[in-house]
Structure formats: structure tokens, C-alpha cells
Amino acid sequence: MKHADVLSGLAANASLPPELVDRLIELAVADTDADFTDDLAKRPDLTHAQALALYVRVPESGPQLACEGRLTVADVDPAADPDTALALLGEGRGDPVWGRVLVADPDFWRRQRLARCVGLPPDVVETLAAGPDVRVVGELALWTTDRALATRLAGHPNAEVRKYAAWNEATPPAVLAALLDDKGLPPVQRCSVCGVEETGCEVWPYEVCGGTHETAVYAVRHGALSNPATPIEAAIPFADHPSENLRLALAEHPDLPPEVSRRLATDPDARIRACLAEKPAGDHALMRVLAEDECQDVRRRLAHNPNVPLDVLVRFIATKKIGPTLLPRVEAASPAEVERLACSTDSTVRMLVALRRDLPAEIRDALATDPDAKVLKSIAPHPGLSEARLRAMVDRHGVQVLAAVAANPDASGALLEHLAHDCPPVHQAFREIAAHPHATPRALLACLTDGQARPIAAGHPALPPQVIVELLADDDGHVAKAAAGNASLPGAVMRNLVP
Numbered sequence: 001m002k003h004a005d006v007l008s009g010l011a012a013n014a015s016l017p018p019e020l021v022d023r024l025i026e027l028a029v030a031d032t033d034a035d036f037t038d039d040l041a042k043r044p045d046l047t048h049a050q051a052l053a054l055y056v057r058v059p060e061s062g063p064q065l066a067c068e069g070r071l072t073v074a075d076v077d078p079a080a081d082p083d084t085a086l087a088l089l090g091e092g093r094g095d096p097v098w099g100r101v102l103v104a105d106p107d108f109w110r111r112q113r114l115a116r117c118v119g120l121p122p123d124v125v126e127t128l129a130a131g132p133d134v135r136v137v138g139e140l141a142l143w144t145t146d147r148a149l150a151t152r153l154a155g156h157p158n159a160e161v162r163k164y165a166a167w168n169e170a171t172p173p174a175v176l177a178a179l180l181d182d183k184g185l186p187p188v189q190r191c192s193v194c195g196v197e198e199t200g201c202e203v204w205p206y207e208v209c210g211g212t213h214e215t216a217v218y219a220v221r222h223g224a225l226s227n228p229a230t231p232i233e234a235a236i237p238f239a240d241h242p243s244e245n246l247r248l249a250l251a252e253h254p255d256l257p258p259e260v261s262r263r264l265a266t267d268p269d270a271r272i273r274a275c276l277a278e279k280p281a282g283d284h285a286l287m288r289v290l291a292e293d294e295c296q297d298v299r300r301r302l303a304h305n306p307n308v309p310l311d312v313l314v315r316f317i318a319t320k321k322i323g324p325t326l327l328p329r330v331e332a333a334s335p336a337e338v339e340r341l342a343c344s345t346d347s348t349v350r351m352l353v354a355l356r357r358d359l360p361a362e363i364r365d366a367l368a369t370d371p372d373a374k375v376l377k378s379i380a381p382h383p384g385l386s387e388a389r390l391r392a393m394v395d396r397h398g399v400q401v402l403a404a405v406a407a408n409p410d411a412s413g414a415l416l417e418h419l420a421h422d423c424p425p426v427h428q429a430f431r432e433i434a435a436h437p438h439a440t441p442r443a444l445l446a447c448l449t450d451g452q453a454r455p456i457a458a459g460h461p462a463l464p465p466q467v468i469v470e471l472l473a474d475d476d477g478h479v480a481k482a483a484a485g486n487a488s489l490p491g492a493v494m495r496n497l498v499p
Contacts, residue, residue: 154179387414
């Protein structure tokens with residue numbers, strides 16, 4: 001028995017008695033092969049007293065316990081445990097006054113995390129903004145919601161800070177426009193290349209500074225163009241910019257005028273055309289043009305656009321290979337459109353509409369008798385199908401539909417047993433059966449013979465208790481952990497497993 005796996009499974013077991021949770025907390029040790037503190041911290045029934053005991057026993061568990069909502073302000077000392085204090089602040093449950101302690105932390109990573117927190121005292125924010133480490137100041141520029149502070153940092157002497165202000169949607173539109181045209185702001189004095197000692201950042205081979213901070217200024221403009229708060233009037237001039245990446249950032253702008261979209265639709269960079277193809281706000285005329293694009297990725301993005309004209313989508317499906325993915329436009333189809341798609345002569349179209357899980361009963365049942373196996377694979381998991389229809393699918397198409405039938409939420413225990421024992425073995429079918437709430441002990445025993453389904457079946461509460469106990473000694477640690485976490489594991493066995 002791999003005792004570490006078993007203890008980890010027990011720590012997550014929903015049926016573990018409170019006294020055994022207490023005992024596991026006493027045994028918890030971080031950073032060892034037997035570390036199960038994460039499993040304990042995630043328990044939904046963990047009491048505040050237990051969480052505090054775990055925190056005292058394993059201080060490294062503090063950040064996770066804070067994120068799980070198990071610790072309070074009174075439990076944490078920011079000077080002794082800055083990481084847990086930052087976790088609480090990040091969750092909005094810490095004491096903002098802690099910032100006065102944390103702002104002096106020598107670790108710049110911690111000061112960066114502090115800069116992301118909201119509601120800090122003004123003096124703490126000012127200390128962060130005036131600090132010498134531009135990595136920390138840049139983080140503040142990226143996350144602040146104070147428009148006045150964002151404006152101030154957008155004019156910072158170092159372009160690294162300006163770059164992050166350019167990405168911040170709280171930066172006023174007029175300031176974002178100024179970051180694009182370099183008007184109305186003081187000139188940049190330093191960047192990550194010429195001011196490497198100040199930034200502490202690694203300089204990449206492509207970064208250039210010949211005195212005008214070329215790479216850094218480019219990054220500032222890219223950030224501003226990527227910001228949806230940037231006025232579109234200030235961004236439009238970049239439609240003809242020689243940089244493909246800047247044109248791409250412009251193409252992503254939510255307020256792009258139709259005439260600019262049409263101009264970019266002929267851009268030689270396929271990424272830009274693909275970006276236009278997936279924008280829900282694109283006009284139908286433009287979508288029809290992009291449907292004929294020579295680039296497969298452009299057409300694929302268009303097929304996933306929720307507003308693509310249905311006739312364009314159907315034509316695309318008829319001419320291009322497409323997998324069983326519920327496309328947004330099919331998901332949003334009206335009742336009349338659904339009926340039309342379900343009656344299509346193209347089996348791929350029928351397959352795609354069959355992926356919906358809200359079909360009217362008459363359409364659902366009609367698709368359940370489709371002669372094409374790929375349509376049946378799509379419709380088989382649909383709720384409401386009778387057992388007779390599910391069995392008929394298996395009788396007609398066998399292994400091609402077994403896994404899909406097993407995934408039906410209404411599949412009975414008898415049907416799952418039939419799929420597990422009386423049909424050719426299919427790995428995916430075993431995995432679906434092992435996870436099915438209606439799976440019977442007999443069906444689960446069959447799933448244990450499949451390597452991938454075995455750990456799933458080991459955690460199923462319908463598995464016979466004696467089998468669960470045997471699986472605790474399984475050579476596969478994942479199986480042993482799943483068995484230990486099984487809610488049907490006898491309580492007496494649990495007590496024997498905890499030292």
C-alpha cells in the first residue's frame with residue numbers, strides 16, 4: 001500500500017469523520033512525500049477551528065486556506081506571514097492597513113502582488129507609485145482603478161510603466177490616445193534596454209534602443225491599441241501601419257468601423273483576417289467575403305462566430321471537414337432553424353445540431369433513428385431518450401456509439417451493465433460508465449479491468465465496500481487514492497488507516 005496516496009485520498013473523503021480530519025491535521029507536514037495539506041484545505045466541511053489548526057501546523061498552507069475562505073483577518077500577522085496576508089488582500093478579505101507593512105517587504109514579487117490589491121491606503125499607493133522598482137510601479141499602473149493615478153503613471157519617465165498603463169482600461173481615453181501619438185505627455189527618458197539597471201528585467205535579443213527607445217515605444221502603442229477604452233478615432237491611423245502586430249491589435253478593437261474592417265479584410269496577414277472573422281459584431285457582407293478566404297484558419301474562425309449567417313455556415317460545413325463541436329451559431333439557432341438543420345440532407349449538419357441538449361422531443365427522437373453513426377454519436381447523450389432508443393443505437397452501430405450511449409444521463413443501470421459486459425470493450429465507454437451515477441456494482445467491476453477507467457471506478461460510491469478496501473493496495477497510486485477517497489469506504493477501515 002502506498003500510504004501517502006491513501007492518506008491523500010482520505011483527506012479528501014467527504015465521509016471522513018471530524019475526529020479523523022483532526023488527526024490528519026496533526027499528522028500534516030508540508031513539502032514531503034506524504035503532503036496532503038492541499039486535500040485538507042479544500043475540504044468543504046473544514047471548520048474555522050480546523051483550518052486554523054492546519055495553518056498553525058503547516059504555515060505554508062496559509063495562502064490556500066485564505067483563498068478557500070477559511071481564514072480571517074484575526075488569524076494572520078502580515079509581518080510574520082506576508083504571503084497569506086497578500087492572499088487575503090487579493091481575495092478582498094484582508095485588512096488594507098496591512099499594506100503599510102507589506103510595502104516595505106524586500107521581495108519585489110510581494111510588492112508586485114500588493115500593487116494589484118484594491119482599497120489600499122493612499123500613503124501605501126503613493127509609496128508604491130514613487131518606488132524605484134519599475135516592475136512594481138508597472139504592476140500598479142496595470143491594475144489601479146484610480147483614473148488620476150493611471151494618468152500620472154502613463155507619463156512616467158520609464159516606458160515600461162507606460163506600457164502597463166496603456167493596457168489598463170481605467171486609463172482615461174484621452175491619455176490612451178496620447179500614448180498612441182506621443183502628444184501631450186512628457187518624453188520617455190528610459191526603457192528596459194537603456195535602463196536595465198533600474199528595471200531589473202532581462203533584455204531580449206529583439207529589444208532595441210538607439211536613444212529613442214524604439215522597442216519600448218512600440219510596446220506602449222501595442223498596449224494602447226489593444227485597450228478597448230482607446231478612442232477608435234485615435235487608433236484608425238494604424239490600419240496602414242507597417243507592423244502586422246499593431247494592425248492586428250487594431251482589428252481586435254470592439255468599435256472598429258465597417259469601412260476599416262473592409263480594408264483590413266484584404267490584409268496580407270491571415271491573423272488579421274481571422275480576427276475579423278470571429279468578431280460577433282462583424283457585418284454579414286464582410287462575413288460572406290471571409291467565407292471564401294484562402295486561409296483555413298480564417299474560415300474556421302468564421303464558423304465559430306455566433307452571428308455568422310446560417311446559409312454561409314451550412315455551405316462551409318458542406319465543403320470542409322468539421323468535427324463534432326457545437327458551434328455557437330447552431331447553439332443560438334431559432335426553433336425554425338433547428339428544424340431545418342435537423343432535416344438537412346448533409347449528415348454533418350445533422351450531426352452538429354444533434355449536439356444541442358435542448359432539442360424538442362420530436363426532433364431528438366427523429367435524430368435518434370438517423371442512419372449515420374456520427375449523428376447518433378452526437379444525439380446519444382441527449383437527455384430524455386428512452387432506453388429502447390438507446391439500445392437500438394447500440395444494436396445498429398455497436399462500438400461506434402457505445403461511449404456516447406454510456407454518457408446519456410438517463411442510461412439505466414441495466415443498460416450500463418449491458419454496455420460493460422455484453423458488448424465489445426471500448427475504453428471511452430468504460431470511462432463513461434465508471435463516472436455514471438447510475439452505474440451498478442457489476443458494471444463497475446467490469447470497468448476495473450480497463451486501465452484508464454480503473455481510478456474512476458475506484459472512487460464510485462456504488463462499488464462494493466470489500467472491493468474498495470482491496471483497491472487501497474493497488475499498485476497504481478491514482479487507484480489507491482481514489483479508493484481512499486471513496487465515500488463508501490467503511491468507517492472502521494478509515495480509522496485503521498490513520499496512524
